[in-house]
Amino acid sequence: MSMIDNAQQTTEPRTYVDRILEHWHTDDSAEALVQGEQRLTRREARERLFGLGHALRRQGLEPGDGVGLFLANRADSVLVQLAVHLIGCRVVFLPPEPGPGELAALVEQSRARAVVTDPLFAERAADAAGRSVHAPALFSLGPCAVQCADLLALAAECPTARPEGIPAPAADEAVTVLYTGGTLGRPKLAAHSHRLYAALLGLVDEAQQDAPRNSTFFPPMAPAEDRVLVSTLLTHGSGHLTSLQALVTGAPLVVLPEFEAGAALRVLREERITATMFVPPMMYALLDHPDCAPGAFPDLRRVVVGGAATSPSRLQQAVEVFGPVLSQGYGQSEALGISAFGAEDLASEAARRPELWRSCGRAITDTEIEIRAENSTVALPARQVGEVCVRGETVMLGYYEDPERTAEALHDGWLRTGDMGYLDAEGYLYLVDRAKDIIVTGSTSDNVYSRVLEDFLLTLPGVRNAAALGVPDEEYGEAVQIFLATAEGTEVDPDAVGAAVTAELGELYTPRKTVLLDRLPTTKVGKVDKKALRAALVS
Template sequence: MIVDTQQTHERRTYLDHVLEHWHEDQDAEALVQGAQRLTRAQARRRLFRLGHALRGQGLVPGDGVGLFLANRVDSVLVQLAVHLIGCRVVFLPPEPGPGELAALVEQSKARAVVTDPLFARRAAAAAGRSAHAPVLLSLGPCEEQCADLLALAAECPPVRPEGVPAAGADESVTVLYTGGTLGRPKLASHSHRLYDALVDLTRSTSEDSGPGAFLTAHPAPAPARAPGSVPAPGPVTAPDRHRVLAATLLTHGSGHLTAIQALVTGSVLVVLPEFEPGSALEVLREERITAVMFVPPMLYALLDHPRCTPGALPALRRVVVGGAASSPARLQQAVAVLGPVLSQGYGQSEALGITAFGAEELASEAARRPELWRSCGRAISDTEIEIRGEDGTEPLPAKRVGEVCVRGKSVMLGYYEDPERTAEALHGGWLRTGDMGYLDDEGHLYLVDRAKDIIVTGSTSDNVYSRVLEDFLLTLPGVRNAAALGVPDEEYGEAVQVFLATADGADVDPRAVGEAVRAELGELYTPRRTVLLDRLPTTKVGKVDKKALRAAWTEAGPDK
């Protein structure tokens, strides 16, 4: 019998909490993806083997390892294995073109790139353009010239690698891609402080510490089942053990956050390979998912599915919505269909946790104050928020719109290998988020736009906040999703243009849309043009892709 060796650490990390759970009740499920179901003991042993296999490629503590991965169980374990051996996780997202992907690998100084076989050709091209000549590894066999990491791991011992020094408090351990111009990505660098804060918050029992942002805290009462409905067949699990669905990309901040929250609390993590509303509903029901995080377009698509009805998901206790602005009308629809399980969270790659709105508070307070549906909650524990003016230094009073600035443990160290843009974003420990919003008298944060998405138009060059307009558009009959853009205009510099995804069979009149906007929000917000689409394009992480909409408009021209 092989006994797992334990290491002595100067400081405990989130991995120690994960492994504590995986040493208990070892036959219980830990990781699930379709027919692949790993117990805690199996997950632990596979993690250790992957750690040894990565070490066998010459990696040493502090080295960067790029992860260009799809949603699968082994993707979760590889990310853990990189941290297990003291290396730096560099998440490589699917959106960038080949030039930007190559620049990301180069700038992050990745010594190795682990790719999904589906992405192997792109990964090989990016690695080949890097002066660092990273080792290319694949999660399974592929046609490119790269080693099969899973095959290498199968030959390694299932014991924890020894001799890993503890990372320093200010040492980069995770790098998240935040976008940027071609050849100059923005890489948000985080230390173990982020994970320490996450562990503290997920283990907290205080509602005031922001459980709405954390999927496994304080489950709400189960929504009532529809008359005559019966529980769906599914896995047997302890009644107090959460089953968390990772529906967004694991290499994105939202998916990473979901996975870590689940694992540090001993929950079962179920991985959804790709989001499609019908299959997502099936997994939510059959796996008896108790908690999930969606970006807004995912939630909207789920609500629009004909099988998403009250009582359809009797196990569901928590739905966190984050990653982009949410429509108050859609949020209220979600509560009507799913029950009082809805939470909101706000964060970004530079600060994964900023605010939270717990399901219990949202359900009780919004009935008294309907405006709270537009809020993304209050600052989580150990996080401060200020709304600042144009110079980024002077705090503004309550209800004044300005830039959201935050300080706390979840804030990044800076942009990796980019002191110039770090200096622009961080001032005295405060992060300038680039989001515009305001605080009410009770500290609830309301976001109105990204600074770069504000539309400046009209004879007085006033601000049109795209979120305000989009929220209203989503209240109109037949509108399933909406996006507002500023497009070039000879007279006013920019003009408002909206794109609407309409429901099947809906008769939406663009002229009536404009009249409704004028009546509710005024002339300034009235769109110059309204485009009707079957659906809005989305990025790989599920957000509405305004870049694609803007590019399509530019290519077609304003009169086409």
Template sequence: MQETSGTRTYLEQILEHWHQDDDAEALVQGELRLTRRQARQRLFSLGHALRRQGLVPGDGVGLFLANRVDSVLVQLAVHLIGCRVVFLPPEPGPGELAALVEQSNARVVVTDPVFAARAADAAGRSAHAPVLLSVGPCEQRCTDLLAVADECPVTRPEGVPAPAADEAVTVLYTGGTLGRPKLAAHSHRLYDVLTDGVETDGRNGPSTGFFPAMDPRKDRVLVSTLLTHASGHLTSLQALVTGCALVVLPEFEAGAALEVLREERISATMFVPPMLYALLDHPQCEPGVLPALRRIVVGGAASSPSRLQQVVEIFGPVISQGYGQSEALGIAAFDAEDFAVQVARRPELWRSCGRAISDTRIEIRGEDGTAVLPAGQVGEVCVRGKTAMLGYYEDPQRTAEAFHGDWLRTGDLGYLDAEGYLYLVDRAKDIIVTGSTSDNVYSRVLEDFLLTLPGVRNAAALGVPDEEYGEAVQIFLATAAGVDVDPDAVGAAVTAELGDLYTPRKTVLLDQLPMTKVGKVDKKALRAAWTHTAVDTP
């Protein structure tokens, strides 16, 4: 991804910073602290090391990586030599992981040592027989990429052509059925959004609105979500294109996160809602504990308005909502300053995820995907813009199903108000259809209310088979230690607030809800484990 005519790529943006003030910190992970000079030289040597594996521009490189500084640099190095990044997150099972490697045409798979056995299994099943590399020594029979890089030049690799307009440069896993993963493919247009509006002095943040104006001399960003997922990928790049130091959190634990936020003087970070809730519930989370913090972006899943208000009570007006998905990494955003002003004027905006980011259009459409619905009416969220994917990689059938013309169908249900603010009510697949008239119960509406009840730390709602109504509402509550939550009282409160349709047929009380690797509530696990083991409520 070299510089093209009249356009600075995101890599050029990063390197412009890394060629200035050589001794300023660029990347941090615990005791590992790389200056800009060290980061630049390590990036270049990794690019040469990857080339020594026979890679040429356009080749796919699977990245099965944990949250480490070297993971950030390896991803940049793949783009540096003109190859395609294929993110391999840790949640797929062996069969689907192998199918992902095969379908993505990865010529090389770079693995973290902790994932090496799974990576070797996946690579071994692929007909393409990709080369397996590890980021450091491991027990599998594979080449240590870092050792190769130590022997390589620290000058920039040359001879890299600019990517074509419709060339897939990054592929993200979005889930799917066994043997047929969904791989959202993005062109360099996605990264143009990161650099649009960033002034040459590097002080202004990207036009996505996820982060505020950033000053590389003092602002520091923490990435705590997975680097191989959209949230971690964008968080890290938004820090680097503005010249800010990026601090990498290897694994999320609320106490450790608080310590890093405080000791590293973090000014901006991003959390998915369960991470945010765990942080808020930590006994050391109190006003004044993080004086440097100016922004917490929350996204990746639906957020509870009551929890967002709790953030403001503890940290002040730092909350910024972001909405996107692997198919469209940026759709809507709510900047913290604007958020604080607008919710004072319109409290209902606590439930909004903001307005369309720059270059993105949002429409709410009916079931056929073509009829545009008026403000206030619930339908499918459809988007168009640079952050939308090219399509599903080498999957024309599902690509055709995902688009109407050049409008992406997100699969999310929501509505726009008269001022263009977007409100999400559910994933289409998470709607619970129940009652004598087969009405819709929106799980997010129910979950948001449950989180306002005393003693409830997290909540999930899903539909279970019901002979009379087709589906019945079942809820799962993670309760605070030492607090007795009465299922009957919860059911009565739901009925009083939301009506009979939302009344839970069953309630399960848990110490904590199961989570996916990306920090979302794992509803598949809940459905499998608890459908038949619940406490009945009237």
């Protein structure tokens, strides 16, 4: 081990990356990252991380620069994200669901100086980077179909010692940016500082000291025994949190490249996974698979379910199959941790109060939750529905480069989540609706942002007004349905509308059904009355 390595081991941790490296500087032969046949030891992961850091710096990236990450679930994707933070740059997560126009706007809004893409996404990444006036450099994680530098090849030629001379980030500096929708061509990007990671490390430490109530996101871990599976996207908050759960505690992280129920069950069993996270459609697919039977996964100690509303009956079914290991968590890009319901509480409390199966738990440590009426700063009493407002260390700094929308969302440290719900007398939170009209759909419970879809629909010939709703769907929880008010004397082809939506915004936004109307119902202030549309659906 080099003197640099020894020096790093004795340095007081400044960031979560330092905490990870504390583990990776011990027991060089222990597994750190697994993806199929690829199995990286701690030493291999550490040296590859340092090589990636040097490679990015050699391309001219400086501390504070934004780096867009348009990545699939791969072990190298985990390492490149760590490398961006290691050299003091800003991680900009670019999820795969936006279509060409929205992806380009996301790159532009984030002021990314570079974009690192998976070869699978290379053509889309090149298109988005090419539309940006900032002209970000493009790198791929391996050979790809477009002309750009192979970051893995560059890293292989770099030193395997830690890059030096990296200043610590300022307390209010944005280090991670997550896409959270917005309007067409003007995305909202939730910006977080290292304060978020310090808070999450505090949850880890609390969990290790046997305080299970607030540690759903980070259950007590024993690195010598635990193995964590990440199956949700690494570029989403859920995948990011799950990967951190393993890395900061020194447990091996197993990466599932693409979710398929049979493959996931096989990995759970063969890799002896002890902790993981699934969104509801994933959980449902697992439960419906013939290989998913009680007693088949004795190593599982914690399964977090979150990212969308979960059926209480399905949660109970999951407990019957996997045992009393189910936890629920609630968060959003603007506040990655809000409330939690630990497995121990869910198993015991829900037996006493069955309605708790519909709850998403109580506030995590150092987080406050209030339910408020619209445009009010006064908390409503228990069981009265209002907007969920949150204050705590996991709350974002604001929307990146967007002071107007930041001012709308944050007031005196309190975040207006846009979600509607209520608290019971014991502080358990129940969500009842989404004020932001996000449609959660698809096999991985991804977000369809209604405003983005509606803005695009209004650009189509013959469309006078448009509304998008999430309607119940047995397979995905929700499906996209659109309502179009068409201009008099024009004909609008629903199939052509669907094709145009898919081409511009991606398959996730493709409407399951299109309803043509002479006009859309409106409220007294002239807005589309989505409550009336929903009522018409069930009438």
